[in-house]
Structures are given as C-alpha cells and as structure tokens.
Amino acid sequence: MDHKNERVRSRALQGKTALVTGGSQGLGRALGGALGRAGARVVLVARHFEPLAAAVAEIRAAGGEAHAVVADVADKDAAASIAGQAAALVGPIDLLVNNASTLGPVPLRLLLDTDCEDLERALAVNLVGAFRLTKAIAGPMVLRGGGTIVNITSDAATEAYERWGAYGASKAALEQLGRVWAAELAGTGVRLFTVDPGEMDTRMHADAIPDADRAELSDPARVAERIVALVAGTDAASGARIAIRVGPAGAEAAAAEAAR
Numbered sequence: 001m002d003h004k005n006e007r008v009r010s011r012a013l014q015g016k017t018a019l020v021t022g023g024s025q026g027l028g029r030a031l032g033g034a035l036g037r038a039g040a041r042v043v044l045v046a047r048h049f050e051p052l053a054a055a056v057a058e059i060r061a062a063g064g065e066a067h068a069v070v071a072d073v074a075d076k077d078a079a080a081s082i083a084g085q086a087a088a089l090v091g092p093i094d095l096l097v098n099n100a101s102t103l104g105p106v107p108l109r110l111l112l113d114t115d116c117e118d119l120e121r122a123l124a125v126n127l128v129g130a131f132r133l134t135k136a137i138a139g140p141m142v143l144r145g146g147g148t149i150v151n152i153t154s155d156a157a158t159e160a161y162e163r164w165g166a167y168g169a170s171k172a173a174l175e176q177l178g179r180v181w182a183a184e185l186a187g188t189g190v191r192l193f194t195v196d197p198g199e200m201d202t203r204m205h206a207d208a209i210p211d212a213d214r215a216e217l218s219d220p221a222r223v224a225e226r227i228v229a230l231v232a233g234t235d236a237a238s239g240a241r242i243a244i245r246v247g248p249a250g251a252e253a254a255a256a257e258a259a260r
C-alpha cells in the first residue's frame with residue numbers, strides 16, 4: 001500500500017469507535033494498537049484484567065484512546081453488558097471485531113477423543129459469543145445507517161486438519177453466519193467481513209503447535225495493519241472472506257491476499 005493511500009485510509013478511522021474482543025494479546029492487542037494509532041476510540045474485551053489493562057495502557061501511552069471491559073464472550077449476559085459498557089465509554093460502535101477465540105483443550109484432540117462439552121465450549125466462545133455481540137451491536141448500526149463488523153476466522157474452517165475439528169467447526173459456522181449476516185444487512189450501510197489472518201506468532205499458535213518455527217509465522221502487528229486498511233477502505237464487498245498472508249518478517253513482497 002502506498003503512503004498516500006495509507007494516510008487517506010487512516011483518516012477514515014479518526015474519531016470512530018471500535019470494539020475488539022480478545023484485545024489483551026495476540027492479534028486483538030495488535031488491532032487495538034493499530035486502531036488507536038489510526039485515531040479510533042478503542043474498547044478492548046478479554047477475561048483477564050491485567051493483560052487487558054496493559055494493552056490499554058500501551059495504546060494510551062502512544063497517544064490513543066482505549067478502555068478495558070472484562071468479560072467472557074461466552075457468558076449469556078455478556079453481550080448486553082459489553083455493548084452497554086462500550087456505548088457508555090465511547091458512544092455508538094462503528095467497528096466490531098469478533099476476534100476472541102478458544103482452541104479448546106491442548107494438545108488438540110482427535111474427534112473421537114473430543115468431549116462434547118469441549119465442542120460446546122468452542123461453539124459458545126467462537127460462534128455464539130460472536131453472534132450475541134453482533135446482535136447487540138448490529139441493530140444500532142442499522143438504525144444509524146452504517147458500521148463494520150469483522151469476524152476473525154481460520155483456514156481450519158475450510159480445511160479438514162486432523163485434531164482441529166471442534167475449533168474448525170466453530171469457525172466454519174462463523175463464516176456461514178457471516179455470509180447470511182452480510183446478505184441480510186445488504187442495503188443498510190452495515191458491512192461484514194470475514195478475515196482469515198493466516199498463521200501468526202501468538203500464544204494460541206504456540207499452544208496449538210508448540211514446535212512450530214516461529215520465524216515462519218506472521219507478526220500479528222502486520223496482520224492488524226492490513227485489517228485496519230481493509231476496514232478503513234471501501235474496496236472490499238460486504239460478505240467477502242479475505243485471507244491475509246503477510247508471511248514471516250521481511251516477506252511482504254511475497255504476500256498474497258486472496259479474496260474468495
């Protein structure tokens with residue numbers, strides 16, 4: 001992306017409000033930072049206060065506005081509470097990123113060894129949690145005639161990786177709900193994107209594949225910049241599934257971003 005486009009796009013987020021789940025580490029934390037630098041007023045959600053507070057402090061130290069909301073997105077009552085707290089902190093939400101996610105127990109298990117409760121938990125966090133929050137946020141967006149929702153998915157939604165069944169099923173369902181959300185929101189001004197960030201150097205990746213070569217993984221900060229450019233721009237059609245592949249550090253030239 002050239003610098004002029006980058007500047008125009010980043011101005012698009014100046015003063016906008018953004019709610020990012022899973023904002024205390026990994027991609028969510030990087031997204032909070034990138035959004036804060038773009039001038040957005042950011043609310044981050046996660047279960048554990050200390051890392052969340054550290055993420056908020058980092059954004060504020062860089063001159064941005066950020067707030068913490070401690071919640072488990074799988075809790076039935078969490079969506080209304082998160083939406084209410086976010087609105088009280090920064091006003092109506094312009095951008096919702098459903099990023100919080102669980103793998104379930106690690107080491108990852110074959111389906112024959114997967115407890116039904118672990119499948120239920122993956123669905124509760126990765127699918128139903130995102131659905132509840134989208135329901136709470138999309139309605140006001142429709143009434144205001146605009147907004148953007150980003151659901152973070154994975155290639156485990158589309159590939160039959162052994163041991164990734166529960167997580168992959170939750171992400172596949174998230175993708176399908178996203179397609180239907182986008183169809184139903186057409187004409188309202190509210191856009192929804194499904195973003196596959198590729199393999200990133202985060203705790204989730206280390207938990208899933210502890211012996212991975214970290215040098216081969218993407219830096220979540222660079223993935224976050226691409227997502228911010230996506231939401232700040234107007235090129236992508238609502239409902240698109242966008243795979244971001246920044247690759248290992250220094251491999252930007254070889255990056256391939258494919259929309260399908």
Ligand SMILES: NC(=O)c1ccc[n+]([C@@H]2O[C@H](COP(=O)([O-])OP(=O)(O)OC[C@H]3O[C@@H](n4cnc5c(N)ncnc54)[C@H](OP(=O)(O)O)[C@@H]3O)[C@@H](O)[C@H]2O)c1
Nearest residue numbers: 022024025026027046047048072073100101199200202204
């Ligand atoms: N890393 C990869 O290679 C990769 C590849 C493909 C897709 N993804 C997707 O990218 C997204 C970010 O992944 P990541 O690697 O950055 O994950 P991560 O490092 O494990 O961070 C997960 C974040 O979600 C929060 N979280 C987890 N469960 C939650 C819950 N029930 N309620 C609220 N917050 C919760 C965590 O904080 P607390 O524990 O304090 O709640 C943390 O802030 C996920 O949707 C993941 O599926 C990752």
